[in-house]
Amino acid sequence: MPIRLHDSLTRSPRELKPAQPDGIFRFYNCGPTVYAPAHIGNFRTFVVNDVIRRLLELEFGADKVKHVRNLTDVDDKTIKRARDEGRPLADVTKQWTEKFHADCAALNCLPPHIEPTATGHIKEQVDMIDVLMQKGNAYRAADGSVYFKVSSFDGYGALSRVKERELQVGSALSGKSQAADADEKEDVSDFALWKAYKPDDGANAWESPWGRGRPGWHIECSAMSKKHLGDTIDLHTGGVNLLFPHHENELAQSQCCNGTTFAHHWYHSEHLLVDGKKMSKSLGNLYTLDELVAKGFSPMALRYALLMGHPRKQLNFSLDSMHAAESALKSIYRTASYFCKAAGKSIGDLYSTECLSSPSWLTFEKTRDSLWDDINTPEAFGRFFLTLAIADSNRGETTNHSLDEFNAFSKVLYVLGIDLRPQDLKLEAPAAITALAEKRWAAKQSKDWAGADALRKELTAAGWNMKDGKDGYTLEPLKK
RNA sequence: GGUGCGGUAGCCAAGUGGUAAGGCCGAGCUCUGCAAAAGCUCUAUCGGCGGUUCGAUUCCGCCCCGCACCUCCA
Numbered sequence: 084m085p086i087r088l089h090d091s092l093t094r095s096p097r098e099l100k101p102a103q104p105d106g107i108f109r110f111y112n113c114g115p116t117v118y119a120p121a122h123i124g125n126f127r128t129f130v131v132n133d134v135i136r137r138l139l140e141l142e143f144g145a146d147k148v149k150h151v152r153n154l155t156d157v158d159d160k161t162i163k164r165a166r167d168e169g170r171p172l173a174d175v176t177k178q179w180t181e182k183f184h185a186d187c188a189a190l191n192c193l194p195p196h197i198e199p200t201a202t203g204h205i206k207e208q209v210d211m212i213d214v215l216m217q218k219g220n221a222y223r224a225a226d227g228s229v230y231f232k233v234s235s236f237d238g239y240g241a242l243s244r245v246k247e248r249e250l251q252v253g254s255a256l257s258g259k260s261q262a263a264d265a266d267e268k269e270d271v272s273d274f275a276l277w278k279a280y281k282p283d284d285g286a287n288a289w290e291s292p293w294g295r296g297r298p299g300w301h302i303e304c305s306a307m308s309k310k311h312l313g314d315t316i317d318l319h320t321g322g323v324n325l326l327f328p329h330h331e332n333e334l335a336q337s338q339c340c341n342g343t344t345f346a347h348h349w350y351h352s353e354h355l356l357v358d359g360k361k362m363s364k365s366l367g368n369l370y371t372l373d374e375l376v377a378k379g380f381s382p383m384a385l386r387y388a389l390l391m392g393h394p395r396k397q398l399n400f401s402l403d404s405m406h407a408a409e410s411a412l413k414s415i416y417r418t419a420s421y422f423c424k425a426a427g428k429s430i431g432d433l434y435s436t437e438c439l440s441s442p443s444w445l446t447f448e449k450t451r452d453s454l455w456d457d458i459n460t461p462e463a464f465g466r467f468f469l470t471l472a473i474a475d476s477n478r479g480e481t482t483n484h485s486l487d488e489f490n491a492f493s494k495v496l497y498v499l500g501i502d503l504r505p506q507d508l509k510l511e512a513p514a515a516i517t518a519l520a521e522k523r524w525a526a527k528q529s530k531d532w533a534g535a536d537a538l539r540k541e542l543t544a545a546g547w548n549m550k551d552g553k554d555g556y557t558l559e560p561l562k563k
Numbered sequence: 564g565g566u567g568c569g570g571u572a573g574c575c576a577a578g579u580g581g582u583a584a585g586g587c588c589g590a591g592c593u594c595u596g597c598a599a600a601a602g603c604u605c606u607a608u609c610g611g612c613g614g615u616u617c618g619a620u621u622c623c624g625c626c627c628c629g630c631a632c633c634u635c636c637a
Contacts, residue, residue, distance in 0.1 A: 116635085116636090121637080122637085125637045127637070160635080160636090243567095243632085245566090322636085323567090323637080324631085325636095327633065328633090328635080352637075353631085354631065355637085356630070359629075359630075361630075361631070362636090387586095388575090391575065391586075392575080392576065393577075396568075396576090397568075399575070399576090400575090401574080403574055403587070404586095406587070407587035410587060411585095411586050411587075417601085453577090459578095460577095461576055461577050461578095461584090464576090464577090465585035465586080468584090468585055468586070475601095527596085532596055536597060548598080551595085551597090551598080551600095
């Protein structure tokens with residue numbers, strides 16, 4: 084079944100498919116700038132892109148998808164951070180790259196096949212700029228910086244409709260934003276390909292035919308994409324804020340340099356809002372994964388919460404949605420155990436790769452349809468829960484389809500990237516707690532209700548809940 | 564000023580030209596010595612005003628409100 088995905092350039096849903104004869108799907112996803120911990124809004128984009136990656140793998144085969152996501156490890160922000168902390172740039176970016184990787188892993192995001200860095204591709208960037216200079220799409224300004232000449236590319240603005248915007252420049256914008264480095268540029272909309280060295284850059288400069296300096300932000304992605312995926316890619320993604328100017332500029336550079344279509348498909352996910360506003364430090368509504376974990380929430384709940392809205396619509400995040408996510412996950416887990424029971428499998432078996440090769444979706448077909456149709460995750464979850472409710476009422480009864488259904492269920496979990504295994508780990512209670520529980524169980528058996536109640540109070544005070552069953556009990560820590 | 568996107572139950576959020584998925588919360592019931600857990604049930608007429616239509620939340624127009632982008636913030 085073809086995957087349909089909204090294309091930002093044509094503003095319509097289009098089928099995703101590899102354009103080149105080798106059948107490899109080339110997927111480029113703009114990655115993070117590594118100067119601080121990524122916030123949950125950043126992760127919305129990465130989680131959505133992870134779903135796209137998983138979708139592509141199921142559709143085309145895991146070996147037919149090439150996923151590249153870069154790390155921006157040199158720019159104004161990273162340099163400033165290093166300068167402020169008095170550390171080498173590489174130290175700072177290494178620290179935050181590792182943090183980013185840890186967070187991604189916690190959120191169950193598959194690592195990209197290639198994760199190139201800007202500093203690791205200086206030569207490739209210089210080479211591209213060189214071609215643009217030769218073709219007359221770029222010029223060197225008096226200060227030694229090289230700029231892309233926007234007027235040299237007719238297609239400029241197609242992606243973000245920037246031309247309409249240009250007409251109004253100067254009205255509400257007062258021109259202060261352009262003033263910054265407009266002095267050296269021929270035109271305010273021209274943008275830097277190579278930035279001449281400034282003392283603030285410290286040790287972070289490289290040699291080029293135009294003098295010492297560092298690459299501009301946009302050329303990074305063009306160069307890394309070209310190096311690892313070739314002149315034309317199948318899909319280029321990022322957050323909406325990258326639409327302009329980043330992607331518009333990338334498109335211009337790459338097409339002028341390579342003389343061919345840059346990306347067949349563009350996709351942008353919308354922003355995460357907190358309390359109705361975009362997250363920002365000044366509003367104090369910015370969350371990181373660590374902060375949520377410190378509040379007692381699981382990373383998986385965040386992943387779920389981030390997928391509860393349509394990826395192309397702004398999603399309003401709140402702590403309530405984290406509570407909702409934890410509860411929903413719990414109920415998915417419960418039903419999962421029914422599927423496992425019916426198929427004679429364990430929760431861990433849900434994550435074996437064999438399940439993915441099973442062709443059928445059975446009762447999960449509609450859930451699949453929602454995902455394949457422009458990754459409509461909220462609709463998918465709606466349909467998913469409907470199916471779970473039916474399975475719930477069957478309570479793990481074994482049928483002819485039990486194994487197939489188990490596999491189909493596993494595939495849904497795979498595409499959504501929901502890992503139930505953390506919930507499967509039963510926490511071992513300390514010996515003292517177990518002793519109390521044993522005592523209470525004995526009291527209960529001898530119908531000493533008062534004694535049993537007193538012991539329950541002690542357990543509660545110690546932070547544990549004792550769940551009585553028919554033939555025994557289980558202990559679980561109370562929620563914070 | 565321009566561009567784009569929204570306003571659906573207490574909260575979050577899908578969707579459709581024919582009388583509104585789902586999740587959370589809440590309420591009631593069942594079960595249970597207690598406590599949980601679990602199961603069942605219940606909870607909206609879709610920002611406002613017009614128009615098109617046999618019929619609109621879904622199409623068109625106007626208005627009100629919100630958000631984002633145009634500032635190297637996913």
